Amino acid sequence: MESAAIDRFEAGRARLASLAYRLLGSAADAEDAVQDAFLRWQAADRERIEVPEAWLTKVVTNLCLDRLRSAQARHERAVGDWLPEPLLEGDPMLGPAETFEQRESVSLAVLTLMERLSPVERAAYVLREAFSYPHAEIAGILGITESASQQHVHRARRRVAAERRGGDEVDRAAARRVVEEFLAAATSGRTDQLVAMLTADVTMVSDGAGLAKRLLRYRTPERVATIVRAGFRPTPAKRRLAGGSPAFHMALVNGSPAVLAVVEGRVVGAVAFELSGGRVASLRGVAAADRLTRLNAAWQQHQSDAPAITGW
Structure with missing residues (x-):
């Protein structure tokens, strides 16, 4: 393939990857979808493609729809053992972030809620909210009518709106203070202070340090506070599992404040927060190594602040 055609594809790769990530919730799957699109671009009669960006958008969208509709994907997501893959602030796969809708569409909370949509609903929502496509173009991409x-x-x-919790626009300084106070309470054993920092309808979802076969879900401030306190209580077994004594860093993950557990430069766990009215409305904990691969790679290149807690 001539270099001009390769350059044209590469110029749009980041946008295509961002689209695929929003549709699939997995960076690895998104990269696979974009690579499959490149192979189709390579094999296509490119002289007959009038608008390459539109053609590639349609190809990537439909490749993602095929993945979402596959029997394996439906089974994996139906049994509830799946969380979106967290991405560190600045990752180009997070894509456009100029508007509130664009930022919200890539939050872990909304990516999780989109699992309840049909594949076509999810694609239409992403194309409209995150990429501002007019309905006429969405119809052409998805092979449906404009109505x-x-x-x-x-x-x-x-x-999404009916089940959305939290989702306040992130004021970094204010969010950092809330999460730092939360972390201090969680590591000090002050469960009553944790309860006071949670909304009445708080929820927590965790992959059980990557060991659980299904996602672990908790509700009510008292229950969530108890689980958080137990999770942050250091034990020899936890240190062995983590590969050492982690330091806890503040970060932004998918636009939300987060705490990262880091052992010798390697992220071994991430907890993302959704805030509402200055309180924690939801938490999502990810520690499965295969869900932290891309975040880890980004962390190696990241100039992080000093850890909020230096040792555990």
Whole structure:
């Protein structure tokens, strides 16, 4: 393939990867989808493609829809053992972030809620909210009518809004203070202070340090505070599992404040927070190594602040 065609594809690779990540919630799967699109671009009669960006967007979207519809993907996601893959602030796969809708569409909370949408609803929602495609173009990409595109987006917005918790715009200084106070309470054993920092309808989802076969879900401030306190209590077994004594760093993950557990420069766990009215509305904990691969690679290149807690 001539270099001009390769350059044209590479110029749009980051945007395509961002689209695929929003549709699939997995950086590895998104990279696979973009690579498959490159192979199709390589094999295509490119002289007949009038608008390469539109052609590639349609190819990537439909490759992602095929993955979402696959029997294996439906089974994995249906049994509830799946969380979106967290990405560190600045990762180009997070894509456009100029508007609130764009930032929200890549939050872990919304990526999780989008699992409840049909594949077509999810695609229409992402194309509209994150990439501002007009309904006429969405219809062409998805092979549906313009009115059907409008209906899919409307239903998706309604379903996401009905179950959305937290989601305040992140004021970094204020969010850092809340999370630092939360972390201090969690590591000191002050469970009553933790309860006071949680909303009445708080939720917590965890992959059980990467060991659980299904996601662990908790509700009520008292229950969540108890689980958080137990999770942050240091033990020899936890240190062995982590490969050492972790330091805890503040970070932004998918636009949300987060705490990263880091052992010798390697991220071994991430807890992302959603805030509402200055309190914690939801927590999502990821420690499965295969869900932290890309975040780890980014962390190696990241100039981090001093840890909030230097040893555990």
